[in-house]
Amino acid sequence: MEDLIRFGEKLFDELEIAVYRSRNVSASVELNEISMASTRSGAVTVIRGIKDKRLGIAIVDSDEPERIREAIEQAAKMSKLNGRDERWVSLPEPGKYRERQRSNYELKEASPDILVEKLLHGIKLAREKDSNAVVAGGAGGVSWEERHIINSHGVDVFQEGGAAYVYFELVGRKEGVVTPGIFDFDARRDLNLDVEGTVERAVQKVKWAYSVKASRNxxxxxxxxxxxxxxxxxxxxxxxxxxxxxxxxxxxxxxxxxxxxxxxxxxxxxxxxxxxxxxxxxxxxxxxxxxxxxxxxxxxxxxxxxxxxxxxxxxxxxxxxxxxxxxxxxxxxxxxxxxxxxxxxxxxxxxxxxxxxxxxxxxxxxxxxxxxxxxxxxxxxxxxxxxxxxxxxxxxxxxxxxxxxxxxxxxxxxxxxxxxxxxxxxxxxxxxxxxxxxxxx
Amino acid sequence: MEDLIRFGEKLFDELEIAVYRSRNVSASVELNEISMASTRSGAVTVIRGIKDKRLGIAIVDSDEPERIREAIEQAAKMSKLNGRDERWVSLPEPGKYRERQRSNYELKEASPDILVEKLLHGIKLAREKDSNAVVAGGAGGVSWEERHIINSHGVDVFQEGGAAYVYFELVGRKEGVVTPGIFDFDARRDLNLDVEGTVERAVQKVKWAYSVKASRNxxxxxxxxxxxxxxxxxxxxxxxxxxxxxxxxxxxxxxxxxxxxxxxxxxxxxxxxxxxxxxxxxxxxxxxxxxxxxxxxxxxxxxxxxxxxxxxxxxxxxxxxxxxxxxxxxxxxxxxxxxxxxxxxxxxxxxxxxxxxxxxxxxxxxxxxxxxxxxxxxxxxxxxxxxxxxxxxxxxxxxxxxxxxxxxxxxxxxxxxxxxxxxxxxxxxxxxxxxxxxxxx
Structure with missing residues (x-):
């Protein structure tokens, strides 16, 4: 990355290279069934370069040095073609960061299986607790992201981390009443998603919703x-x-x-x-x-x-x-x-x-x-x-x-x-x- | 791909493998300047498998056989966990296709440069034709997609092709009147995007919009x-x-x-x-x-x-x-x-x-x-x-x-x-x- 900054400094007064790598696994629910499981990952690099107060931004979906170099050249071409932004001052200088919190690496390698299991558990619980309820929709996901921001003023920050979420949407049908979609969710930085609590809260709200009350001014x-x-x-x-x-x-x-x-x-x-x-x-x-x-x-x-x-x-x-x-x-x-x-x-x-x-x-x-x-x-x-x-x-x-x-x-x-x-x-x-x-x- | 179908047939009564490879280049305009150029590409494979009327769908962002094989296994696990869809009949059988039209391969390798050039030309034209107009926004893009759909009944279709588009959004300011955003565009299966015509039509509409007329019932x-x-x-x-x-x-x-x-x-x-x-x-x-x-x-x-x-x-x-x-x-x-x-x-x-x-x-x-x-x-x-x-x-x-x-x-x-x-x-x-x-x- 240092080499790429040196390369870019020949073309720009100042530049920033931001690399994002991500991985997302997810699974979805439709009408009491698991409808889909998905695994996606990728990398995106954004170049922001300024020459003579002219800005150029290029995006490439790669973290390979050769592709980043091409994106730097692309941004340089753009900045030449653009007008001056007289308000431009400069990119940030390095600052003092707080101490990094520990990353939870189990989120980095999570499989959709664990989400499918949690969603099935949630569907089963919801139907046990309320046989008139349908799990109309829902999803679970685990995301992981690594970010590296580096600029020609010496900023150089690497961060990584992830999170997991789950949500359920229930619809109850009882004695001619169809409830609105009732939604609840949990999200956290580990895999211990509270499916029981999420379903419990949703079922409680569905129960309330079976009794329809007119509103007034x-x-x-x-x-x-x-x-x-x-x-x-x-x-x-x-x-x-x-x-x-x-x-x-x-x-x-x-x-x-x-x-x-x-x-x-x-x-x-x-x-x-x-x-x-x-x-x-x-x-x-x-x-x-x-x-x-x-x-x-x-x-x-x-x-x-x-x-x-x-x-x-x-x-x-x-x-x-x-x-x-x-x-x-x-x-x-x-x-x-x-x-x-x-x-x-x-x-x-x-x-x-x-x-x-x-x-x-x-x-x-x-x-x-x-x-x-x-x-x-x-x-x-x-x-x-x-x-x-x-x-x-x-x-x-x-x-x-x-x-x-x-x-x-x-x-x-x-x-x-x-x-x-x-x-x-x-x-x-x-x-x-x-x-x-x-x-x- | 045939091997993968054979592999999947051990796990499913029938299955489909759909591979999508895509490449998109684009560039954007904000307030008369080129704000961004981007190159993205990727592959996504979707597995749809049915066993005993139980459906499993898995998505993976890859076209590598090993990853596709994992996705087939993922879909098989899901189908086991799901309930039966009694309405399921079967995946499609092969059919008779019309003759494929010729693909335009210049779209496959297009660089964002050509879009930047066209957008700059459009900005210049718009401002020449109407010095009170600002090109508030706009974009150009070239997309290319390859699709391969194959299933265990013998469907096996490969298709590829691309398209290009450009749009501009103009806002005029004259004698106290600020026009709404006025939009025009062109899209086609080659790179000869009609920037002149697009700008011409947008400028005409901006001219009309300088005169504000009350509406009535x-x-x-x-x-x-x-x-x-x-x-x-x-x-x-x-x-x-x-x-x-x-x-x-x-x-x-x-x-x-x-x-x-x-x-x-x-x-x-x-x-x-x-x-x-x-x-x-x-x-x-x-x-x-x-x-x-x-x-x-x-x-x-x-x-x-x-x-x-x-x-x-x-x-x-x-x-x-x-x-x-x-x-x-x-x-x-x-x-x-x-x-x-x-x-x-x-x-x-x-x-x-x-x-x-x-x-x-x-x-x-x-x-x-x-x-x-x-x-x-x-x-x-x-x-x-x-x-x-x-x-x-x-x-x-x-x-x-x-x-x-x-x-x-x-x-x-x-x-x-x-x-x-x-x-x-x-x-x-x-x-x-x-x-x-x-x-x-």
Whole structure:
């Protein structure tokens, strides 16, 4: 790799070579059967070179030196043809990294067999626990990735690691009621996936869903589950913390550092080193050290996250939030592992105190939220009616609102947290919000 | 491969080995610059084996015999664990194929350089023709695929071929007006991509869009362009022709063969052998010969399309419409190349006769259409107001309706057709519809 950097330095003022090797095994479920098992692996190298403030990016699906050399030449040709980016400052310098966490090598060599076994176990359990339930879908996967980021300023970081996940989607049919698809999952950095717990939670929700309750227009306490929180925040809230949006003036948080934007119970930060994290990265996609970046501390907005480019355009420092997009080869501002700090009490404690309200498991339509102002309009489904401290059945309703108003209505977070391995990786508890305006459907 | 079939026959009653090798080069544009050049290639093998009516599917990203052998074993393990599919009849038998068309080997070895050159030429042309236009996005690509489908009943088909595409998205800014993103493209089975024509058409539409015209509620003639037609039909109409939906009773076309469902001017068929086709396949994803399947002939509904599985469940024959899903490894019913037969006159002739109406270039929201009944609700954007036989400016409006009502309102199709390389591959002219109810926005 050093040789390739030397080679590239003849063509560029500065350059970066990022090599990604990955292996993924997976298996899927369709209608109570294993529908597929798959093993895939590969390597991709991205070259980012700058000559005279002209950028060239080339991608090649190989880690062989000869192919990387060709990609460097390709990037050099491109940079010659492109115009100058007058805002370009430079690629990152080496930084001080936290101590690497131990990798779990059993994830590197996992066979699809272990996933097939776990999925079959889950299907069997689900049908034993509820003979009216069908495992409509599901999947398990184990991924392993090795990344090597090296640049002509001396950045040279190698990282490796993996994660495993499983999910099941159940549909129950009983006495003329067909439940919505009920979903639960587990994800972790070892193969001890909690199939029993996952199925248990899904079956419980299916049981609730056999009793259909009409919804109505009202202002009630609503508990959003981790998956619902992840959906809403990923689209309506988290983009607002991007430094690129500060520069482009498209974040409603501009100029608000130190201001109260949420209830005291909410502390939110990004940190790949949380114990439940699926990927304890020491460096981001361009080799900048990762760290704990507090976004909201007891309701107070603490700051934005940056990659190297936008930080230098704005005159600040990267917070280690440059994420590589392997499709375009470029770096975007993103999150490693967004944590909503947990509280003390259990979900059961929270439910027990509610006279009338809802527990929301999933949201539909969150992707249409507007991160420029925080407005959203979503359908809560699956959602469960709580009356007299107990879940009484399933409902569907609409919530249209603004995420910043909602943040101020948060009244408590649960002690249990789960990691959500989809979209933006998040670690979230259940969060209770007071007086949420809902529209019956 | 014969050896591998022999090996698999010891484990299965019947099996299929499908090998896909591909190579893709591409380059992208962002804000008047080349943002990326990429070269990717790979191989994927899918095993589908059946033992005692129990199905096993395994996917491996390799075409090496040793890895394929492991995948066969993996699929065998899975089939043992799965339940019986009592509806299973068998994999396809060999059929009679049409004569293979000549492959264009220049596509197999194309370098990203040629794409970079074409994209730069397009950017330069666009800016020369309209100094207020920005090439917001764009891309060019050349793909090559080799497929080998072999099964234990003697099916053994090898096919290879490639295609190239280019698209540009322009945004114009003039006198306070910012146009919507205006898109045009070319795709073909050689490298002579028509960059000039593509840019010319896009610049023309940007010019129109500088003049913004309010829309209102009215019933008017509307010409849908090829891209708009492809969006609407892909989601609202084409799924209804699937034989799987006949079995599952989710198509509104059930029992209507021979009935008039559209205006006389509409003839629609699926045939990979059309001269503009990007992929003249002689066999589908499971080795069944492709053919011309007429869907609508001068307004009359002629029939459904089938893959091997659903055809045998229903008691009919595959029409050669089994398409491989490389994600799941399975076969779904799909189309090779849907052709809307062209008419005689030009788009200009049609526009010249309209006193007041619209030309619609793109639709938003078509993916939310309901193929169970044909209902749709879309935003026409970009769309252009026609008055007194001329395009006067750009408008945005809503069309909510039913695709089967719309089919009856078709009054003319243009002589020119273009191939749309995205979603379902289609070859479409412009189609004029009378008295379309639109809602101003």
């Amino acid at each position: 009202e202002d009630v306490p609503v508990i959003l589950g981790p998956w619902a929180i992840a959906e809403l925040f990923s689209y309506a809230l988290l983009p607002a913390f991007s430094g690129e949006r500060v520069v482009k003036e498209t974040t409603p948080l501009a100029g608000k550092i130190g201001e109260k934007i949420a209830s005291d119970v909410l502390t939110i930060y990004d940190d790949p080193f949380h114990p439940l994290s699926l990927e304890p990265a020491i460096a981001d996609g361009e080799g900048v050290p990762t760290r704990k970046n507090v976004l909201i501390e007891e309701g107070t907005f603490r700051g934005f996250v940056w990659d190297n480019y936008w930080a230098r355009v704005y005159g600040t420092e990267s917070t280690g939030n440059g994420k590589r997009d392997l499709g375009s080869g470029g770096i975007n501002i993103g999150f490693h592992n967004v944590v909503i700090e947990n509280g003390k009490r259990s979900l059961e404690d929270l439910i027990a105190e509610i006279d009338r309200g809802y527990l929301v498991d999933g949201l539909q339509g969150a992707h249409s939220s507007n991160p420029d102002n925080g407005n959203f309009a979503v359908t809560a489904n699956p959602a469960f009616l709580i009356e007299d401290g107990e879940v009484k059945g399933a409902s569907v309703f609409l919530i249209a609102g603004n995420v910043y108003e909602l943040l101020k209505q948060a009244s408590e977070v649960t002690g249990e947290q789960v990691v959500i391995p989809f979209m933006t990786t998040m670690i979230a508890p259940h969060v209770k919000f007071e007086n949420v305006k809902i529209a019956g459907k | 009215e019933d008017v003639p509307v010409i849908l362009g090829p891209w708009a037609i492809a969006e609407l039909f892909s989601y609202a109409l084409l799924p209804a022709f699937s034989g799987e939906r006949v079995v599952k009773e989710t198509t509104p076309l059930a029992g209507k063969i021979g009935e008039k469902i559209a205006s006389d001017v509409l003839t629609i068929y699926d045939d990979p052998f059309h001269p503009l086709s990007l992929e003249p396949a002689i066999a589908d994803g499971e080795g069944v010969p492709t053919r011309k399947n007429v869907l609508i002939e001068e307004g009359t509904f002629r029939g459904f399309v089938w893959d091997n599985y659903w055809a045998r469940v229903y008691g009919t024959e595959s029409t050669g419409n089994g398409k491989r899903d490389l994600g799941s490894g399975g076969i779904n019913i799909g189309f090779h190349n849907v052709v809307i037969e062209n008419g005689k006159r030009s788009l200009e002739d049609l526009i010249a006769e309209i006193d007041r109406g619209y030309l619609v270039d793109g639709l938003q929201g078509a993916h939310s259409s309901n193929p169970d009944n044909g209902n749709f609700a879309v935003t026409a954007n970009p769309a252009f107001l026609i008055e007194d036989g001329e395009v006067k400016g750009a408008s945005v409006f809503l069309i909510a309706g039913n695709v089967y009502e719309l089919l009856k309102q078709a009054s003319e199709v243009t002589g020119e057709q273009v191939v749309i390389p995205f979603m379902t591959t289609m070859i479409a002219p412009h189609v004029k519809f009378e008295n379309v109810k639109i809602a101003g926005k």
